[in-house]
Amino acid sequence: xxxxxxxxxxxxxxxxxxxxxxxxxxxxxxxxxxxxxxxxxxxxxxxxxxxxxxxxxxxxxxxxxxxxxxxxxxxxxxxxxxxxxxxxxxxxxxxxxxxxxxxxxxxxxxxxxxxxxxxxxxxxxxxxxxxxxxxxxxxxxxxxxxxxxxxxxxxxxxxxxxxxxxxxxxxxxxxxxxxxxxxxxxxxxxxxxxxxxxxxxxxxxxxxxxxxxxxxxxxxxxxxxxxxxxxxxxxxxxxxx
Amino acid sequence: xxxxxxxxxxxxxxxxxxxxxxxxxxxxxxxxxxxxxxxxxxxxxxxxxxxxxxxxxxxxxxxxxxxxxxxxxxxxxxxxxxxxxxxxxxxxxxxxxxxxxxxxxxxxxxxxxxxxxxxxxxxxxxxxxxxxxxxxxxxxxxxxxxxxxxxxxxxxxxxxxxxxxxxxxxxxxxxxxxxxxxxxxxxxxxxxxxxxxxxxxxxxxxxxxxxxxxxxxxxxxxxxxxxxxxxxxxxxxxxxx
DNA sequence: CCAAAAGTGTTTCTACTACACCCATGA
DNA sequence: TCATGGGTGTAGTAGAAACACTTTTGG
Numbered sequence: 001x002x003x004x005x006x007x008x009x010x011x012x013x014x015x016x017x018x019x020x021x022x023x024x025x026x027x028x029x030x031x032x033x034x035x036x037x038x039x040x041x042x043x044x045x046x047x048x049x050x051x052x053x054x055x056x057x058x059x060x061x062x063x064x065x066x067x068x069x070x071x072x073x074x075x076x077x078x079x080x081x082x083x084x085x086x087x088x089x090x091x092x093x094x095x096x097x098x099x100x101x102x103x104x105x106x107x108x109x110x111x112x113x114x115x116x117x118x119x120x121x122x123x124x125x126x127x128x129x130x131x132x133x134x135x136x137x138x139x140x141x142x143x144x145x146x147x148x149x150x151x152x153x154x155x156x157x158x159x160x161x162x163x164x165x166x167x168x169x170x171x172x173x174x175x176x177x178x179x180x181x182x183x184x185x186x187x188x189x190x191x192x193x194x195x196x197x198x199x200x201x202x203x204x205x206x207x208x209x210x211x212x213x214x215x216x217x218x219x220x221x222x223x224x225x226x227x228x229x230x231x232x233x234x235x236x237x238x239x240x241x
Numbered sequence: 242x243x244x245x246x247x248x249x250x251x252x253x254x255x256x257x258x259x260x261x262x263x264x265x266x267x268x269x270x271x272x273x274x275x276x277x278x279x280x281x282x283x284x285x286x287x288x289x290x291x292x293x294x295x296x297x298x299x300x301x302x303x304x305x306x307x308x309x310x311x312x313x314x315x316x317x318x319x320x321x322x323x324x325x326x327x328x329x330x331x332x333x334x335x336x337x338x339x340x341x342x343x344x345x346x347x348x349x350x351x352x353x354x355x356x357x358x359x360x361x362x363x364x365x366x367x368x369x370x371x372x373x374x375x376x377x378x379x380x381x382x383x384x385x386x387x388x389x390x391x392x393x394x395x396x397x398x399x400x401x402x403x404x405x406x407x408x409x410x411x412x413x414x415x416x417x418x419x420x421x422x423x424x425x426x427x428x429x430x431x432x433x434x435x436x437x438x439x440x441x442x443x444x445x446x447x448x449x450x451x452x453x454x455x456x457x458x459x460x461x462x463x464x465x466x467x468x469x470x471x472x473x474x475x476x477x478x479x480x481x482x
Numbered sequence: 483c484c485a486a487a488a489g490t491g492t493t494t495c496t497a498c499t500a501c502a503c504c505c506a507t508g509a
Numbered sequence: 510t511c512a513t514g515g516g517t518g519t520a521g522t523a524g525a526a527a528c529a530c531t532t533t534t535g536g
Contacts, residue, residue: 004292004293005250005291005292005293006251006290006293007248007249008248010251049246052247052346055323055324056323057323077320077321080297080318082291082296082297083296084296105293106293110323158403176515178515193500194514195500195515196498196499196500198516198517199516199517199518202516217507217508217513218507218508218509218514219507219508219513220506222514223515223516417488418489419488434525435487436488436489436490436527436528439488440490440491441524441525458486458534459485459486459534459536460486460533460534461486461487461488461489461532461535463487464488
């Protein structure tokens with residue numbers, strides 16, 4: 001065996017997005033149970049090494065299930081991060097030692113995107129603490145997790161551009177067109193006139209108006225709508241470019 | 242160390258596209274120098290295990306350089322393939338043994354896309370045989386290489402949709418609008434009227450008409466054009482949606 | 483002359499944009 | 510009654526699509 005080829009550990013890390021009531025994108029970050037070393041409350045992206053007979057997609061699905069309690073979440077692999085220096089600082093190396101009870105020379109990670117309704121109950125079997133962080137309030141994280149998050153933002157935009165229907169994974173089941181507008185604006189950057197947006201959205205047959213309207217608002221109450229995935233799929237619409 | 246976490250080898254595999262004179266997409270496949278076992282002339286995607294201090298992007302760049310002799314090629318990581326069964330059949334396992342002189346339990350690979358002008362001289366330092374294969378004439382390949390190629394086709398379409406300028410990596414430096422049309426059609430699937438395409442393309446200021454025209458054609462000779470990357474970059478045009 | 487493709491012009495249609503206007507609700 | 514946002518209508522415009530027409534070349 002040529003000595004310079006390397007045996008490495010492979011992990012998955014998941015960037016789970018949520019959209020809060022103040023129209024901000026959020027990300028789920030976790031803290032591990034700190035068994036002995038209570039000083040090290042490491043906040044990080046949820047992730048795991050892969051098992052010996054496990055595909056990376058399955059590992060990501062497992063991490064998401066352990067994280068949220070949800071069985072099947074929308075997910076998308078977006079990039080393998082393999083910079084040899086990505087786990088090079090003191091505390092990262094120390095963390096790997098305590099976490100995996102072994103000296104690990106190098107870890108390569110495969111990053112995943114996922115989407116979650118922020119009002120969904122988070123039921124973690126593995127982590128003591130799971131919290132939403134608005135993307136501009138994400139603290140300094142270990143490894144290259146900040147870099148992963150930064151790139152995930154570019155990726156989520158592309159994702160929604162290529163498949164508009166996944167945007168509804170971030171909204172409550174019933175939502176107002178303004179909510180959808182705010183979310184779409186937060187993701188797409190370019191300005192869109194809300195009136196035209198309204199007209200366009202309500203022209204889509206897969207956006208179903210409900211009887212229910214907002215309550216206790218200091219202006220005309222907005223109607224709630226729901227998204228019908230079946231109808232969307234049927235006309236396979238790429239109506240928003 | 243929990244025993245079920247796995248130490249694996251990580252490789253990169255490159256799908257290099259070319260566009261031939263019969264308007265077909267082609268892929269570069271290689272054959273290794275067969276030192277002893279002359280019966281095993283394994284045709285496969287070019288690839289390599291990564292070195293211990295090497296990022297995957299650098300490994301892909303290295304593979305491409307060893308493959309073509311070209312220093313800097315356009316490349317894009319598109320997916321990590323990690324099915325535990327991807328290297329499970331007899332001959333694949335045997336190949337890994339002879340290639341790397343070691344028993345390898347599992348290899349995960351990171352797949353890359355690259356583009357090459359088909360008239361560019363291929364100067365391989367590593368492989369005895371490097372050949373272009375039209376995509377519908379690609380033979381059965383080892384590991385999951387056929388699957389990788391299949392998915393790379395989806396990816397190259399997305400790539401050109403998101404960055405039109407990379408299409409010119411596949412064309413000769415001077416090309417006719419018909420050539421560009423054929424290539425674009427081969428990639429985008431939906432029918433476009435060639436007249437309208439012509440009009441649209443020639444309206445772009447980064448497509449520069451040359452003095453030279455075709456020779457020895459049995460119809461009106463077409464003008465050659467060239468692509469000006471600087472102008473394209475300046476107006477950062479997304480003119481083709 | 484004809485066939486074939488280059489290249490240009492014209493018309494139609496669709497879809498986005500900008501913006502005017504009325505509606506509903508709470509303070 | 511005013512402010513705020515919901516919701517609808519209309520007119521203007523850019524660009525895509527369909528297609529007719531002229532040009533150039535070889536046979």
